[in-house]
Amino acid sequence: MNVSVQEPSSAIQPHGLTKAEQCFAALAMMISGVILLGMALLGPLWNGPLHYATSPSGMAQLLGQDVANLFIGPLLVWGGIQLLQKKERGQILMGMAPLYLLYYGLSVGIGMEWGRYEGNSHHAFPALLFLIISGVLLIPATLTEFRSHKLRPFHRRFLWIYGSILSLFLLLFSLMWLGEVFEVLRTGSSRGYAESPVVFWVIRYFDLGITIPLAFFSFYVLATRPGQGLGLQLLCYGFFLGMALSVNAMGFSMLWNQDGDFQWGGQIIFIILALIVFSGYGALRRGMK
Numbered sequence: 001m002n003v004s005v006q007e008p009s010s011a012i013q014p015h016g017l018t019k020a021e022q023c024f025a026a027l028a029m030m031i032s033g034v035i036l037l038g039m040a041l042l043g044p045l046w047n048g049p050l051h052y053a054t055s056p057s058g059m060a061q062l063l064g065q066d067v068a069n070l071f072i073g074p075l076l077v078w079g080g081i082q083l084l085q086k087k088e089r090g091q092i093l094m095g096m097a098p099l100y101l102l103y104y105g106l107s108v109g110i111g112m113e114w115g116r117y118e119g120n121s122h123h124a125f126p127a128l129l130f131l132i133i134s135g136v137l138l139i140p141a142t143l144t145e146f147r148s149h150k151l152r153p154f155h156r157r158f159l160w161i162y163g164s165i166l167s168l169f170l171l172l173f174s175l176m177w178l179g180e181v182f183e184v185l186r187t188g189s190s191r192g193y194a195e196s197p198v199v200f201w202v203i204r205y206f207d208l209g210i211t212i213p214l215a216f217f218s219f220y221v222l223a224t225r226p227g228q229g230l231g232l233q234l235l236c237y238g239f240f241l242g243m244a245l246s247v248n249a250m251g252f253s254m255l256w257n258q259d260g261d262f263q264w265g266g267q268i269i270f271i272i273l274a275l276i277v278f279s280g281y282g283a284l285r286r287g288m289k
Contacts, residue, residue: 016145025094025141026083028134032101033076035127040066040073053112053119055195057254057261064253065104068246072100095142095231096238099214101135103206103243111199139235146231152287153226162280163219169273174212176266177204192261215240230288237281244274 017025042048044059045066052062079093109128112119181204183190193200218236221229247270254262 016147017141021141021144022083022086025138026080026090028080028138029076029083029094029097030080032097032131032134033073033078033080035073035131036069036076036104037073039124039127040069045070050121050124051119052108052121053114053117054199055113055117055192056257057192057259058113058196058199060254060257060259061250062108063257064248064250065108065246067253068242068249069104071245072242091145092234093238094138095146095234096241098135098138098142099235099239100242101131101138103210103239104246105129105131105135107199107202107206111202113196113198142235143231146234149230149288150227151222151230151233151284154222154283154287158283159223162276162283163223166215166219166276166280169269169276170212170215172269173273174208176269177208180204181208191263211239211243233284237277237284240277241281244270244277248274 039050042050043062043066044051045063052059054062076093076097079090079097081090083090083094105128108121109125109132112121114122180190180193180200184193184200190200214236218233218240221232248267251262251267251270255267
């Protein structure tokens with residue numbers, strides 16, 4: 001299906017960042033990538049010295065997160081090198097990094113069950129803080145870099161089909177999380193809540209307050225602002241791609257470790273959302289001028 005109305009051009013337009021700003025962004029990307037890779041290598045995936053104060057189910061999910069970061073970390077390092085070389089891939093990866101870094105740094109930093117389980121991940125405070133700060137600073141860098149770049153308008157038929165499917169599964173995702181929240185409010189407990197109440201609330205606040213509204217807003221801009229907002233779309237889709245990879249890795253890690261909190265219904269929703277996100281990103285890339 002054709003999703004755009006014009007032929008693509010060969011390259012992105014000139015940089016919006018100065019040379020010094022570009023170097024700073026590239027350095028932030030490379031250091032962040034090294035941190036993600038280092039925490040994955042030092043964590044429970046390899047029985048390393050980094051231990052997390054979380055439940056067995058939470059640990060299974062962090063194992064999956066580490067698997068995802070084994071890919072995402074080197075990708076950010078490579079993206080930083082590409083950005084220094086003024087390559088298009090480096091620009092794009094810069095836009096895709098910030099929100100994922102923010103989400104990961106905050107969720108791991110504040111989502112531990114201190115007092116319930118033993119752990120030493122508080123020693124990673126400087127590393128996690130660097131990820132959060134990098135994420136914050138790379139947001140305006142991305143919007144500045146892509147402020148003059150345009151997207152080709154998408155055909156209404158594509159937007160209708162894509163938006164309908166995306167909205168359906170986002171609503172299912174929302175209902176799944178809201179169902180567990182209302183169960184806690186009604187009964188005082190829910191799946192995994194007794195073992196990890198802190199991370200339960202952290203993830204629900206982040207997903208219901210940030211991830212899902214951001215997905216709807218991203219599609220709204222795509223549909224109502226033809227040709228505009230490339231920087232915003234890269235920020236959103238970079239976040240969605242990173243989270244799709246991480247969440248599915250977490251789910252399959254739970255399945256592999258025979259975690260009682262694993263549910264095939266939820267996993268299928270996450271798999272389909274990942275496919276939707278990857279297809280949307282593919283359309284976005286084809287629509288870049």
